[in-house]
Amino acid sequence: MTKYESQIYTVNTPQELAFARLSNLRHFETIKTAFSDPAMIERIVAGVPSDQMSPEKLQTLREQIEKMEFTDDTLTLDSTMGRIALVIIERDAPKLVKFETQGAPVSANLWVQLLPKGADQSALKVTVGAELNFFIRKMVEKHLKQAPDGIATFLSQLLAAG
Numbered sequence: 001m002t003k004y005e006s007q008i009y010t011v012n013t014p015q016e017l018a019f020a021r022l023s024n025l026r027h028f029e030t031i032k033t034a035f036s037d038p039a040m041i042e043r044i045v046a047g048v049p050s051d052q053m054s055p056e057k058l059q060t061l062r063e064q065i066e067k068m069e070f071t072d073d074t075l076t077l078d079s080t081m082g083r084i085a086l087v088i089i090e091r092d093a094p095k096l097v098k099f100e101t102q103g104a105p106v107s108a109n110l111w112v113q114l115l116p117k118g119a120d121q122s123a124l125k126v127t128v129g130a131e132l133n134f135f136i137r138k139m140v141e142k143h144l145k146q147a148p149d150g151i152a153t154f155l156s157q158l159l160a161a162g
Contacts, residue, residue, distance in 0.1 A: 001109075001129045001130065001131055002129065002130055002131075002132055002137060002144070003127055003128070003129045004127070004128045004129075004144050004145055004147060004148050005125065005126070005127045005128075005148055006125055006126040006127070006148035006149045006151070006152040007125075007149060007152070008123050008124070008125050009123070009124045009125070009152045009153065009155075009156040010117060010121055010122075010123060010124075010156065011114070011121060011122045011123070011124050011155075011156045011159050011160050012120065012121055012160040013120070013121070013122060013159050013160050014116070014119065014120055014121070014122060015094050015095070015114050015115065015116040015117075015122040016093075016094045018094075018114050018122045018124070018159045018160075019093055019094035019095070019097070019114055020094075021158075021159050022097050022112060022114070022155070022159060023088065023091050023093070023097050024072050025070050025071065025072060025073060025074060025075045025086075025088065026070050026071065026072055028070055028075060028158070029070045030158070030161070031065055031068070031158075032065055032066060032068065035061070035062050035065045035066070041058070064077060064078065064079070072088075073087060073088045074086070074087050074088070081104070081105055082103055083103050084101060084102070084103045084104045085101070085102040085103055086099050086100075086101060086102075086110070087099060087100055087101075087102055089109075094114060095113060095114050095115060096111065096112070096113050096114070097111075097112045098110070098111050098112075099111075099112075106130055106131065106132060106136065107130065107131040108128065108129065108130040108131070109128070109129040109130075110126065110127070110128055110129075110151070111126070111127040111129070112124065112125075112126055112155065113125045113126075113127075124152055124155060124156050124159070125152065126148040126149075126151045126152040126155070127148060128144060128147050128148050128151070130144060
C-alpha cells in the first residue's frame with residue numbers, strides 16, 4: 001500500500017469536539033446546505049482556481065452533492081464509476097478515525113489523526129493509503145500526493161465550523 005501524508009493543520013476546535021464531529025458522518029450533511037446557499041457557494045468558488053471551476057463543473061458538483069447519502073458510519077455518492085462509499089472502519093477516541101472506500105475501482109484507506117493543541121484547538125493530519133499497481137500509480141500519483149492536504153484543508157474548515 002502506497003501512503004501519502006498531509007502537513008499538520010490547525011483546527012479551531014478542541015480535540016474532543018473535532019473527533020465527535022468527524023466520527024459521525026451525519027455531521028457532513030451540512031455540505032448539502034452549503035451548496036444550496038449562493039453566498040456560501042461564492043465563498044467556496046473564490047478559493048478554487050478559475051481554470052478548475054467552470055459553471056458546468058459547479059452544477060455537476062451540486063448535483064453530486066445533492067445525491068450524497070449520510071449515515072453515522074457511511075458517506076455514499078454516485079460517480080461516473082458507480083456508487084462509491086466512504087465507510088468508518090475504526091474509531092480511537094479522541095485521536096483517530098479510519099475510513100475505507102467501498103465500490104471504488106481502487107482500494108483505499110484514509111486516516112485522520114487529531115491531537116490536542118491547547119484548550120481550544122487541535123492538530124489534524126490526514127494519511128491516504130491506496131493499493132495501486134505500477135501503471136495506475138504513475139497516472140494518479142500527482143493527484144494522490146495533493147489529496148491529503150486538500151482533504152485536511154477541507155476537514156479543518158468543516159470541523160471548526162460545526
